[in-house]
Amino acid sequence: MTDPRAPVPAPEAAPRPEPAPEAPAASEHDDGVDWLGEMRGLVLMLLAVLGFHSFIAKPFYIPSISMMPNLLVGDRLVVSKYPYGWNWSSVSFHVLPRGAWRLLGATPEYGDIVIVVPKNRKEDLIKRVVALPGDRIAVVNGQIVLNGRPVPQAVEPPVEVPVDANQPCEDSTFPGLRVRLPSGRAVCELPTLRETLPNGATYRVIDHLDQTLDHMAEIRVPAGHVFLMGDNRDHSADSRAPFWENGLGGPVPLSDVGGRAEFITFSLDGSESWNPLGWWRALRGERAWQSLRPPIADKARQP
DSSP: OOOTTSOOOOOOOOOOOOOOOOOOOOOTTOOSOOHHHHHHHHHHHHHHHHHHHHHTEEEEEOOSSTTTTTSOTTEEEEEESSTTOBOGGGSGGGOSOOOSOOBSOOOOOTTOEEEEOOTTOSSOEEEEEEEOTTOEEEEETTEEEETTEEOOEEEEEEEEEEOBTTBOOOTTTSTTOEEEOTTSOEEEEEEEEEEEOTTOBEEEEEOOSOOGGGOEEEEEOOTTEEEEEOSBGGGOOSTTSOGGGTSOOSSEEGGGEEEEEEEEEEEBOSOOOSOGGGGGGGBOGGGTTOBOSOOBOOGGGOO
16 A cells, blocks of 8 residues: 655656757758759750650641632641651751651642642742642643543632731732722632542632643652642642742652641731730631641532
8 A cells, every 4th residue: 555645756857859950051052953853854845845746746837828718828727747657857847867768658648738848948838739649740721630631620709818917919919809898898809719639629729810830741740759739829839830930840759748737726817916915806716727628529529
């Protein structure tokens, strides 16, 4: 039995916590940023963008009138890189030396809109495929004759392209075609034909003049080549024109074809400034998200 008179022992003192080690003093050059890691991340991001740009898809800007009425100056497109395989021209900025090699190569179809790098230049041009390897092609009075048969051209109502900074419809280019509608709006009234290729691919073309490119003797497209033309037949330096006239110098090798145009993302009328906040007023809203793959006509109804 415990003696109540016995002294109560004092409680043991709790152990004192050891002081935390002091952090080393930061030098005036140590800002806590892992610069090596940041640079590694930036390089990986750039490589990913370049890889996508080179092998999957890239944006494209229309700078000329050669593909009117289907493409206007100021249109922004997406061009896919994989439909015909890959080659030297697929790589961003064309940093690889020009060569004839192709990886998983495929042949375009009639009517495809493609980008091509001419032999005498480094920038991309955009044209339409109108003849394939082995085809015989001639141009007679502005009409394509393919393998001895005229490609059907049907007259359509004129296309009315609004006059703006990107398409002023100058008389030197489109003589007598600038008109003012009853509403007061100025438009470029372009004589239009609907062309239909052997696979049924159909699209609009403009041919309002009789000029040199409307007449071409028959040639055969070599293996591994395609013949390209612009839809604005009187204002397109394409496979009909020699290099010294800024043309493509005849059929172009498939190793110089870098991709296929897919759709328009947006279009600007030329009134925009450097400030993107003001681009809204310059938008041609009706052109956004238009597909650039040609529709296929009912072959049973073709002439």
